[in-house]
Amino acid sequence: MTGVAGTQGHGGVAGLVDAVRAGEVDLAALGESMHARMAELYPVPRSLTGDGVRATLDLLDAVAPLERHSVPTGYQAYDWTVTDEWSLRRATITDADGRVVVDTDDHSLHVVGYSTPVRATLSLEELRGHLHTLPDHPDWIPYRTSYYHRRWGFCLPHRLLERMEAGEFTAPYDVVVDADLGPGELTWGELVVPGETDEEVMVTAHLCHPSIANDNLSGLVLATELARTLAGLGRRRWTYRFLFAPGTVGSVVWLAQNVEGRERIRHGLVLTGLGGPGPLVHKRSRRGDREVDRAVGHVVARRGGEQRDYSPWGYDERQFNALGFDLPFARLSRTPHNEYPEYHTSADDLSYVRPAELADAFAALLEVVDVLENDATPRNLQPHGEPQLGKRGLYPTTGGQAANEAVMAMLWVLAYADGATSLVDIATRADVDFAAVRHAADRLSRTDLLA
Ligand code: ZN
Numbered sequence: 001m002t003g004v005a006g007t008q009g010h011g012g013v014a015g016l017v018d019a020v021r022a023g024e025v026d027l028a029a030l031g032e033s034m035h036a037r038m039a040e041l042y043p044v045p046r047s048l049t050g051d052g053v054r055a056t057l058d059l060l061d062a063v064a065p066l067e068r069h070s071v072p073t074g075y076q077a078y079d080w081t082v083t084d085e086w087s088l089r090r091a092t093i094t095d096a097d098g099r100v101v102v103d104t105d106d107h108s109l110h111v112v113g114y115s116t117p118v119r120a121t122l123s124l125e126e127l128r129g130h131l132h133t134l135p136d137h138p139d140w141i142p143y144r145t146s147y148y149h150r151r152w153g154f155c156l157p158h159r160l161l162e163r164m165e166a167g168e169f170t171a172p173y174d175v176v177v178d179a180d181l182g183p184g185e186l187t188w189g190e191l192v193v194p195g196e197t198d199e200e201v202m203v204t205a206h207l208c209h210p211s212i213a214n215d216n217l218s219g220l221v222l223a224t225e226l227a228r229t230l231a232g233l234g235r236r237r238w239t240y241r242f243l244f245a246p247g248t249v250g251s252v253v254w255l256a257q258n259v260e261g262r263e264r265i266r267h268g269l270v271l272t273g274l275g276g277p278g279p280l281v282h283k284r285s286r287r288g289d290r291e292v293d294r295a296v297g298h299v300v301a302r303r304g305g306e307q308r309d310y311s312p313w314g315y316d317e318r319q320f321n322a323l324g325f326d327l328p329f330a331r332l333s334r335t336p337h338n339e340y341p342e343y344h345t346s347a348d349d350l351s352y353v354r355p356a357e358l359a360d361a362f363a364a365l366l367e368v369v370d371v372l373e374n375d376a377t378p379r380n381l382q383p384h385g386e387p388q389l390g391k392r393g394l395y396p397t398t399g400g401q402a403a404n405e406a407v408m409a410m411l412w413v414l415a416y417a418d419g420a421t422s423l424v425d426i427a428t429r430a431d432v433d434f435a436a437v438r439h440a441a442d443r444l445s446r447t448d449l450l451a
Contacts, residue, residue: 012235017370017435020363027363031355034221034362037063038275039350041217045108046210048147048246049186050087052108056207056220057189060244063224064231067192069257070185077256078324080249083147085184086114091177093127093154095169102156108210109346111177112153113145118177124164127173133158134345141346143212152177186253188245191227195236199266201372202329203227204316206272208246213353215337215344216315218275220244222358226365237373238266251319267292267372268329270317274361275353276342278335280305283314286321290328295371298428299364300332308336332365371424371434378441378450379419387414392447405432409440417441417450 019025041059046052057066075082091111093102104110112132130153134142138158146153154175163169189207203226205219227242245254255262268285269292282300284293288310297307312318314337320329334357342348389395394410396403412430413423427437444450 012233013230013366013369013373014435014438016229016233017366020366021433021435027359028355030225030362031357031359034225034358035275035350035353035355037221037224038213038217038353041220042211042213042350043108044210045088045104046208047086047088047113047145048083048208048249049085049184050180052087052210053187053207053246057187057244060189060220060224064191064228066189066244068187068189070187071253071257072185073183075186075253077249077253080252082186082249082253084182085180085186087180087184088115089178091115091154091179092175094174094176096172096174097170099169101160101164101169101173102154107141107346109141109143109155109212111179112151112155113143113210114147114181115152115177115179116150116181117179118152118175120175121172122175124171124173127175130154130175131156131161133161137341137345137347138162140342143209143344143346186246186250188243188250188254190244191224191242193227193231193236193240193242195239197237198239198264200241200264201238201369202241202243202265202268202320204243204245204251204268204270204320204329206247206250206316207244208250211346212344212348213350214273214276214342214348216272218273218353218358218361219271222274222361222365223271225362226369229366230369239264245316247316248319251316255319255325262325262327265320265327267295268320268327269296269368270315270320270329270331271333271365272315272331273333273335273337275358276334276340276348277354277357278340279303280361280364281333281336282307283317283331283333283336284308284310285317285328285330286310286326287328290330291375292328292330292372294422294424294428295368295375296330296332298371298424298434299367301428302367302433303360303364332361332368334361367434370438374438375422375424375434376441377420377422378413378417378445380414380417380449381451382414382449386411387449392449394443394447405436406440406443408432409436410444413437413440413444414449
């Protein structure tokens with residue numbers, strides 16, 4: 001298996017970030033490996049609950065060992081009640097000549113999620129109200145769910161519906177939704193990578209979508225790869241907790257179940273939509289100025305990405321940032337949900353998500369973790385004028401751009417190291433990568449210049 005953990009001699013994420021920056025890590029192979037993992041996860045008929053969720057956790061568990069948790073149907077978490085469990089076996093529409101017109105074995109999006117079980121023979125007119133299409137994108141299958149209103153339905157390309165309406169198939173149609181819908185459980189997975197303190201960085205990705213690649217298989221594979229990588233590094237300051245739960249109700253249930261656990265969260269990050277096109281997008285936490293915002297904001301800005309303020313619409317950042325919890329959760333994505341036409345359709349598939357974007361997002365995540373792990377607020381111990389770097393062996397005796405940048409990074413650190421300004425803020429102000437400022441601070445700390 002291709003990966004970065006264990007292949008590096010460095011301890012800690014800083015060494016790994018330095019290796020990536022030096023071109024010593026095969027990111028292309030890592031991107032291909034994550035994409036291959038998405039291909040395994042893609043056909044599983046996931047939903048809010050049920051066998052698809054458990055099968056997904058099984059696949060993730062093979063990458064990095066998970067803890068599984070569940071609560072029963074009826075469990076009350078604040079304003080939410082856990083609904084019935086739904087497991088799909090197969091859903092089909094077959095015409096009177098025995099031709100299978102629509103089949104979830106071909107694509108898991110073909111059935112409305114949480115469809116009630118049904119076996120019926122219907123005219124096209126009777127069936128029509130149960131069919132969902134996208135006339136503007138007639139070759140795509142829409143993604144539809146009905147978690148809290150009991151109904152059944154099918155999703156299909158509009159062109160196929162047109163063929164049905166043109167009489168290409170023979171009515172009436174046999175409709176089968178072979179599924180279990182009843183009391184069961186809501187299931188989620190957690191993966192904990194312990195650190196020097198029990199204060200936590202929490203990373204979440206939702207796992208309730210069926211065959212949709214960017215939203216959010218990309219988040220699942222990036223989070224598991226990050227977990228695997230961090231577990232293979234020698235040293236971690238924080239404990240890392242990865243949460244793989246169904247969207248909204250899964251997060252609310254976790255928050256209700258972990259009244260003490262949530263007090264340990266120091267930084268939070270929601271991962272989604274990271275494999276498609278477009279630059280990285282940082283959605284700030286509700287307060288907007290948390291440490292995680294400065295870390296993600298710095299990394300995204302350095303990579304030419306975009307910063308956005310919080311809004312109460314989106315993914316599970318809405319739950320963690322809610323007033324009653326007020327946890328510092330930022331979100332990292334590329335082009336956000338609803339802003340690309342493929343969103344919530346069959347066109348968000350394995351070809352929409354590219355290995356190179358996954359690898360680039362992974363490198364960005366490592367940089368974010370580097371900031372969270374290694375940011376500090378040092379103090380300049382020789383603040384009366386510029387100190388003499390040469391007599392401490394800090395001034396390069398040979399020139400060159402890299403040497404100049406190293407000197408400049410030290411001068412930036414000395415200029416702002418007042419004991420209250422953090423290294424990431426200095427890096428942002430200096431418009432250089434955090435790693436450069438981290439190195440500068442390391443070098444200065446080895447002399448009498450910085451503490
Ligand atoms: Zn979605």
